[in-house]
Amino acid sequence: MSVMELRTLEYFVAVADEGSFTRAAQRCFITQPSISAQIQGLERELGEALFDRTQRTTALTDAGQVLLPYARRCIQAADDAKAEFSARAGLLRGEFRIGTGGGVEHTTTPVLLGELRQKHPGIDVVVSEAPSKPLLDMVLQNQLHAAVIARPPDPLPASISTSRLFVDQIVAAFDPTAYPLGDTDPLELCQLAQHPIITYPRTSALRASIDRVASAADTEVLVSCAANDVRLQVSFAQQGLGVALSARCDPALIGSGLTIRQITPQIDFEKMLIWRNDIPASAPLRAFLALWNAAMNVDEALSADLTLS
Numbered sequence: 211m212s213v214m215e216l217r218t219l220e221y222f223v224a225v226a227d228e229g230s231f232t233r234a235a236q237r238c239f240i241t242q243p244s245i246s247a248q249i250q251g252l253e254r255e256l257g258e259a260l261f262d263r264t265q266r267t268t269a270l271t272d273a274g275q276v277l278l279p280y281a282r283r284c285i286q287a288a289d290d291a292k293a294e295f296s297a298r299a300g301l302l303r304g305e306f307r308i309g310t311g312g313g314v315e316h317t318t319t320p321v322l323l324g325e326l327r328q329k330h331p332g333i334d335v336v337v338s339e340a341p342s343k344p345l346l347d348m349v350l351q352n353q354l355h356a357a358v359i360a361r362p363p364d365p366l367p368a369s370i371s372t373s374r375l376f377v378d379q380i381v382a383a384f385d386p387t388a389y390p391l392g393d394t395d396p397l398e399l400c401q402l403a404q405h406p407i408i409t410y411p412r413t414s415a416l417r418a419s420i421d422r423v424a425s426a427a428d429t430e431v432l433v434s435c436a437a438n439d440v441r442l443q444v445s446f447a448q449q450g451l452g453v454a455l456s457a458r459c460d461p462a463l464i465g466s467g468l469t470i471r472q473i474t475p476q477i478d479f480e481k482m483l484i485w486r487n488d489i490p491a492s493a494p495l496r497a498f499l500a501l502w503n504a505a506m507n508v509d510e511a512l513s514a515d516l517t518l519s
Contacts, residue, residue, distance in 0.1 A: 214255065216288055219281040221248045222260065226278055229267050282353060290492040293333075303332035306494035309345040309357035310337060311414070312440050313460040314481065317375060319358055322501045326494075329501075333494050341438050342415035346370070349484055355495040356485040360415035363422055369488040373506060380409075380420060380477035381458045383443075383468040388450035396472035399429050406434035406452030408443050419479045420455055427475055431455075444468065 224234035225245065235242040253260050258273035270278065286307070293304025306326065310319065323335050338348065342359035349357050350367065358375060366372065382397055389405055391397060403424070409431075410417040417436075424431045435446045440460040447454040447468055456463060457479070463470060483502060485495060 214252065216284060218248045218252050219284055221245050222252060222274075222277065223281050223285060225249060225261065225268060226270055226274065229269070231268060279351065279353075283351070286352060293493045302330040302493055302497055304492070304494050305334050305336050306498055307336045307338070307354045307356075308498070309340060309348055309354045309359075311339065311341055311345065311359065311438060312462075313378075313457045314358050314375070315461050316459070317481075318505050319375070322498065322505055325501050326498050330494075330497055333497065341411060341413040343413045346484065349486060352486065352489070355492055356483055356498065358481060358483055360419070361480040361482055362415045363418045366484070369486055370484050371487040373483045373502065375481040375483060376459070377478060377480050378457055378459045380416065380455050380473060380479065381463075382471045382473055383447055383454040383456055383463055383466065384452075384471075385447060385450050385467075386469045389453055391453075391469075391471070394471070396474040396476070399424060399427055399431075399473055399475060399477075402453050402455070402473065403429050403431050407431050407455060408435040408437070408446045408452040409433055409455040410438055411436040414438055416457060416479055419477055423475055423477045 221234065221238055221240075224237050225231055228234045228237060231246055231249075232242050235245045238245060249260065256273065256277070259271050260274035260277060262269045262271050286305075289304050293302065306323075308323070314320070323337075326333060327335060338345070338354060338357075340348070342362060345354065345357040345359050346362065346366075348354040349370070361372075382391075382402055384391065384405075391401070409420060412418075420431060434452050435443070437443050437446070440454075440456050440462040443454040443456050444462045444466045446452065448466065454468070455473070455477075458470075485491070485499070491499065
């Protein structure tokens with residue numbers, strides 16, 4: 211009975227990511243016939259084809275789709291194990307995998323990732339961008355060590371630890387020539403709901419916050435354009451396609467030329483760092499959390515000083 215090798219799984223993931231045996235071979239620094247032979251051996255071992263080779267592009271079969279998350283977890287577990295033993299030897303190496311959505315560009319998050327690289331140059335930072343719900347799932351599946359997400363409406367699993375980054379609110383952004391809503395600030399949500407709305411997709415926790423407040427206000431918000439990237443929301447609003455309901459903190463709103471108004475009832479949301487607490491934290495995650503906790507404690511101390519003064 212043969213046993214799957216980690217290297218073969220790495221080749222399989224490379225082909226899946228690249229959609230090409232040739233590009234995967236270049237990425238893995240081996241020849242195309244060699245990577246094809248490795249994949250064929252894996253298919254013989256599993257008894258099913260992993261790729262559909264009848265199309266112009268190399269696509270995963272149903273069996274390949276089943277194997278892919280297992281293969282990623284095996285590779286990531288091996289990387290974490292190597293990082294742990296490097297840490298035991300006094301040198302941090304490996305990957306730190308973190309996910310984020312938009313609106314954190316001007317927070318401490320990029321600064322701390324830069325500090326992590328400066329302090330531990332052997333750690334490679336890999337950032338994934340997605341809405342909050344997929345990011346939470348990726349942390350739960352250990353595809354990511356941590357993620358910055360908006361707090362979801364439902365309680366988080368007990369296996370997830372959190373640390374608050376900031377609290378902000380949703381604002382309305384619109385072209386006043388297309389939507390002359392006057393100088394009122396804040397604008398009533400029920401008034402905004404009479405116009406086409408541009409905002410986040412249903413996979414976003416920010417969308418859940420908007421829907422929750424709208425429901426409590428007995429207001430129906432009909433979304434005509436949904437995009438997680440606020441730059442796209444801004445672009446749609448600049449074209450007069452609707453009123454954007456966007457995170458106030460997002461830098462895409464700065465210099466957009468759109469009119470920005472607060473909303474009543476106020477739609478608040480919380481951004482926070484999440485990570486799993488039911489498995490040992492990897493060495494790169496421990497290093498990042500040490501920097502994060504130090505920065506958050508400084509922020510809290512500054513806030514306390516300002517309050518006292």
